[in-house]
Amino acid sequence: MTIQWFPGHMAKARRQVTEKLKFIDIVYELVDARIPLASRNPMIDEIITNKPRLVLLNKADMADPKITKEWINFYKSNGIQALAIDSQTGTGLKQIITSSRDILKEKFDKMAAKGIKPRAIRALIVGIPNVGKSTLINRLAKKNIAQTGDRPGVTKAQQWIKVGKDLELLDTPGILWPKFEDQLVGQKLAATGAIKDTILNLQDIAVYVLNFLKEEYPERLKDRYNIEELPEEIVPLFDEIGKRRGCMVAGGYIDYDKTSELILRELRSQKLGPISFEEPKQFEENESNE
Numbered sequence: 001m002t003i004q005w006f007p008g009h010m011a012k013a014r015r016q017v018t019e020k021l022k023f024i025d026i027v028y029e030l031v032d033a034r035i036p037l038a039s040r041n042p043m044i045d046e047i048i049t050n051k052p053r054l055v056l057l058n059k060a061d062m063a064d065p066k067i068t069k070e071w072i073n074f075y076k077s078n079g080i081q082a083l084a085i086d087s088q089t090g091t092g093l094k095q096i097i098t099s100s101r102d103i104l105k106e107k108f109d110k111m112a113a114k115g116i117k118p119r120a121i122r123a124l125i126v127g128i129p130n131v132g133k134s135t136l137i138n139r140l141a142k143k144n145i146a147q148t149g150d151r152p153g154v155t156k157a158q159q160w161i162k163v164g165k166d167l168e169l170l171d172t173p174g175i176l177w178p179k180f181e182d183q184l185v186g187q188k189l190a191a192t193g194a195i196k197d198t199i200l201n202l203q204d205i206a207v208y209v210l211n212f213l214k215e216e217y218p219e220r221l222k223d224r225y226n227i228e229e230l231p232e233e234i235v236p237l238f239d240e241i242g243k244r245r246g247c248m249v250a251g252g253y254i255d256y257d258k259t260s261e262l263i264l265r266e267l268r269s270q271k272l273g274p275i276s277f278e279e280p281k282q283f284e285e286n287e288s289n290e
């Protein structure tokens with residue numbers, strides 16, 4: 001099934017982000033730490049052009065910490081600073097200001113040399129739907145939503161949010177879209193709950209997840225579902241899980257929809273532990289194969 005990519009929405013979203021760029025010093029590109037590539041807008045580089053950027057690997061609490069570290073190194077080797085954060089608890093958020101200062105040092109030093117008074121760093125958060133933009137803004141904002149009507153960028157609907165004395169955020173984040181038309185991207189987005197289960201077939205998503213876990217995290221599957229030896233084929237694996245969890249229909253058959261739902265629910269509620277669906281290694285291999 002192909003998912004439509006609504007060119008009208010995209011153009012509008014893009015225009016809105018572009019308009020905001022002129023008011024800010026730095027873009028915070030929020031991605032899902034479990035799928036840093038699938039959860040980014042493929043045209044982000046083109047959209048933000050040469051604005052400085054800090055990549056925030058959000059929901060790091062749900063990702064495999066070892067792979068998150070690899071991602072941070074991967075970005076670093078490409079000249080981009082990235083931080084692992086958990087917007088829900090606030091873990092890692094302090095580092096945002098430190099890293100921003102570091103990235104913008106040259107610009108602010110130049111401003112100081114010209115005698116311009118030091119001011120707070122101005123930032124815009126961008127990211128795909130459901131990646132955690134509002135959670136991050138609320139966490140950073142606490143009660144500091146500022147009414148600063150005399151500032152460029154402040155229109156009737158737009159406000160700056162103060163984060164301490166050193167940072168100001170535009171309160172409305174930029175929403176960008178993932179690359180829907182790629183089936184694997186869609187499956188990763190669905191697996192992590194970024195898009196509704198009704199968009200893709202539930203069983204297809206569960207098959208993708210089971211195949212992935214069988215390859216990358218077989219021990220977690222065995223432990224969770226009490227399976228000594230994982231079957232080679234996917235249908236018998238479904239059957240084992242369905243049987244063990246009582247996902248049956250009359251006549252002793254497995255209810256595949258119910259089993260799929262169970263697997264996805266347990267994955268998303270961390271019952272299978274922190275899992276990353278993408279690692280930089282694969283990406284580098286793919287790139288060199290092209």
Ligand SMILES: Nc1nc2c(ncn2[C@@H]2O[C@H](COP(=O)(O)OP(=O)(O)OP(=O)(O)O)[C@@H](O)[C@H]2O)c(=O)[nH]1
Pocket residue numbers: 058059060061062085086087088089127128129130131132133134135136175
């Ligand atoms: N575990 C975990 N959950 C998070 C984190 N950040 C956000 N969430 C959850 O992810 C879901 C989506 O978060 P939102 O803040 O609504 O995402 P958004 O990007 O503002 O979404 P849109 O408004 O659709 O653009 C919510 O259920 C949050 O509680 C995080 O760091 N860790």
